[in-house]
Amino acid sequence: MIYDRFQQEAIDYINQGYSVIVSAPTGAGKTAIAEHVIYQSIQKNIGVIYTAPIKALSNQKYRDFQNQFGDKIGILTGDVSINSFAPVLIMTTEIFRNKILDEPESLKKYSWVIFDEIHYIDNPERGTVWEESLIFLPAHLKILGLSATIPNIKQFSSWIESIHNKPVKMVIEEKRPVPLHFFFQCGNEIVDKLEQIKKLRHGKPNKLYTLINYLRIKEALPAIYFVFSRRRSEELAWEIMNFDFLNAKEKNEITNLYLSLCERFNLTAEKSARELQPLIQRGIAFHHAGMLPTLKEAIERLFTSRLLKVIFTTETFALGINMPSRSVMFDDLRKFYGRYVRNLKTRDFYQMAGRAGRRGIDTQGFVYCRFNPYKITYEEIKRIIYGAPEEVKSQLNTSYATILNLYEKYRDKLFKIYPLSLHYFQSRKNEQKEALRLMAAKLKLLQESGYINNGALTQKGSFAKTVYGYELLMAELYEQGILEQLDEFGLGVIASSAVFEPRKNQFMPVGISKASRGIRRICEEIYEGIKHKEQRYKIYPFSKAPAFHLCMAMESWLRGTAFDKILRFTDTDEGEVVRYFRMSVQILREINDAPVVSPVLKERIKESIKVINRDIVDAEKQLREG
Numbered sequence: 269m270i271y272d273r274f275q276q277e278a279i280d281y282i283n284q285g286y287s288v289i290v291s292a293p294t295g296a297g298k299t300a301i302a303e304h305v306i307y308q309s310i311q312k313n314i315g316v317i318y319t320a321p322i323k324a325l326s327n328q329k330y331r332d333f334q335n336q337f338g339d340k341i342g343i344l345t346g347d348v349s350i351n352s353f354a355p356v357l358i359m360t361t362e363i364f365r366n367k368i369l370d371e372p373e374s375l376k377k378y379s380w381v382i383f384d385e386i387h388y389i390d391n392p393e394r395g396t397v398w399e400e401s402l403i404f405l406p407a408h409l410k411i412l413g414l415s416a417t418i419p420n421i422k423q424f425s426s427w428i429e430s431i432h433n434k435p436v437k438m439v440i441e442e443k444r445p446v447p448l449h450f451f452f453q454c455g456n457e458i459v460d461k462l463e464q465i466k467k468l469r470h471g472k473p474n475k476l477y478t479l480i481n482y483l484r485i486k487e488a489l490p491a492i493y494f495v496f497s498r499r500r501s502e503e504l505a506w507e508i509m510n511f512d513f514l515n516a517k518e519k520n521e522i523t524n525l526y527l528s529l530c531e532r533f534n535l536t537a538e539k540s541a542r543e544l545q546p547l548i549q550r551g552i553a554f555h556h557a558g559m560l561p562t563l564k565e566a567i568e569r570l571f572t573s574r575l576l577k578v579i580f581t582t583e584t585f586a587l588g589i590n591m592p593s594r595s596v597m598f599d600d601l602r603k604f605y606g607r608y609v610r611n612l613k614t615r616d617f618y619q620m621a622g623r624a625g626r627r628g629i630d631t632q633g634f635v636y637c638r639f640n641p642y643k644i645t646y647e648e649i650k651r652i653i654y655g656a657p658e659e660v661k662s663q664l665n666t667s668y669a670t671i672l673n674l675y676e677k678y679r680d681k682l683f684k685i686y687p688l689s690l691h692y693f694q695s696r697k698n699e700q701k702e703a704l705r706l707m708a709a710k711l712k713l714l715q716e717s718g719y720i721n722n723g724a725l726t727q728k729g730s731f732a733k734t735v736y737g738y739e740l741l742m743a744e745l746y747e748q749g750i751l752e753q754l755d756e757f758g759l760g761v762i763a764s765s766a767v768f769e770p771r772k773n774q775f776m777p778v779g780i781s782k783a784s785r786g787i788r789r790i791c792e793e794i795y796e797g798i799k800h801k802e803q804r805y806k807i808y809p810f811s812k813a814p815a816f817h818l819c820m821a822m823e824s825w826l827r828g829t830a831f832d833k834i835l836r837f838t839d840t841d842e843g844e845v846v847r848y849f850r851m852s853v854q855i856l857r858e859i860n861d862a863p864v865v866s867p868v869l870k871e872r873i874k875e876s877i878k879v880i881n882r883d884i885v886d887a888e889k890q891l892r893e894g
């Protein structure tokens with residue numbers, strides 16, 4: 269195989285036994301480097317771990333690598349375990365971090381860990397997991413980190429070198445193999461130079477028909493249209509229903525393929541799958557997190573077949589999933605970041621724009637930006653597209669479970685670990701001081717609340733250290749004997765309430781059962797106690813509050829009701845319901861893994877998992893059928 273310059277440089281370092289961090293644009297071909305590590309490791313009979321930020325990407329990598337390497341590949345995520353003793357094991361970064369802290373012995377047979385999308389270390393919600401994985405990485409493991417373009421790659425590599433006392437080679441590629449050509453739609457006119465937008469009349473609204481028709485005439489399809497709202501992705505797809513992008517032969521092919529995928533994934537009777545068919549027969553589809561996971565996968569398969577010509581999707585479609593197209597369109601250059609809407613970050617823009625231009629097929633990729641000049645300035649558009657990508661910044665916020673695991677190993681010396689963090693490496697003195705104060709405050713809360721006593725973890729502490737993210741609520745329920753009293757229904761309700769994140773102003777369903785009302789009252793009392801302590805110790809952000817919006821749907825599901833029937837008990841999107849049910853299974857498994865849980869409770873948990881994890885919720889079944 270003939271490699272590009274940066275690929276060959278990385279492979280040469282790998283062959284010499286170095287850890288390597290690669291920074292290159294989306295679509296540049298970083299996966300080829302990972303494939304080299306996997307191939308060489310299989311040849312030498314040594315183990316490799318491949319971590320990915322999201323389960324969809326883990327699943328796709330499992331399929332891709334399994335096609336190449338067969339039964340040498342396994343996967344382990346929160347809700348899937350297939351061939352988990354394979355020499356090449358794909359997992360989410362959370363699972364890898366948990367293994368480092370909970371069962372480091374299990375990692376001895378591996379020589380390499382590949383971090384895909386390693387720039388995720390600055391994700392506000394989950395970046396801590398990457399940072400902890402790198403801090404506590406066993407000394408025998410070599411690293412291959414694959415990153416989008418980041419300007420402080422040297423600082424990032426130097427940090428890893430400093431904590432592990434071994435060289436890390438940097439490989440940087442700034443050029444894309446397929447260059448991008450930018451277009452702008454403003455005032456319902458389309459131009460290909462940013463300066464030209466100053467001359468346009470801004471009074472007219474942008475029309476989708478104008479843009480789609482332009483792409484069709486210019487033979488710029490297939491195209492991915494990025495939109496930052498699930499509902500809008502559906503509305504826009506139906507808005508272009510008058511277009512028909514397929515000839516009779518293609519119509520026949522896509523219809524047969526879609527029907528066979530629906531049959532394979534048990535979607536034939538699903539209303540949402542049937543409703544999509546008229547769009548698909550015209551070469552149009554939408555794709556977002558609110559859809560059933562199996563339906564999303566069917567759409568992804570259609571897109572890779574090249575029969576879908578326009579797909580309206582949210583940004584998760586851009587994260588590492590190998591779905592390139594000739595063109596990319598942006599509905600807007602502003603999106604919701606955490607608590608407010610603001611202009612896109614340059615790195616986020618290119619994560620999506622980088623899907624334009626198919627290597628080996630297109631000589632250039634086309635990126636179309638729609639915008640309203642009254643909402644975003646010319647200077648800001650210029651900054652998004654032509655500015656330097658944002659630096660990677662630490663988002664360290666160590667969880668209670670991590671502190672308990674560290675305390676068990678290091679006791680009060682755990683504070684010596686903070687100076688190993690990227691946060692310490694990047695921060696000013698006052699920020700370092702505050703991070704240490706926060707760690708100390710969490711430790712004091714754990715000691716005061718009976719998780720630690722006389723320099724050792726109590727039973728409650730041993731329980732909490734296995735339940736990442738929900739440890740305080742679940743440990744209090746455990747200590748008070750509540751979990752032991754619950755049946756399979758109660759355990760399902762507790763688990764779903766712990767993981768569920770309600771939308772802003774989302775209403776609670778009326779008519780919840782007496783048993784669920786009792787569980788809710790207890791959980792809310794416990795949570796108020798936790799929050800009060802966190803306020804007293806100035807700990808932020810607060811632990812997640814339980815939310816019982818899915819309890820009726822969960823109870824109905826546990827009774828064996830069909831999935832489409834339980835949806836009447838919630839206004840949550842069906843894909844989200846599946847996701848939260850899968851997360852409920854994961855938290856129940858974590859509770860089950862706690863060494864202090866009684867055999868009776870373990871049996872009930874297994875029964876609850878068995879009933880929840882069926883049909884459309886069973887992620888492993890989806891992966892095997894796929």
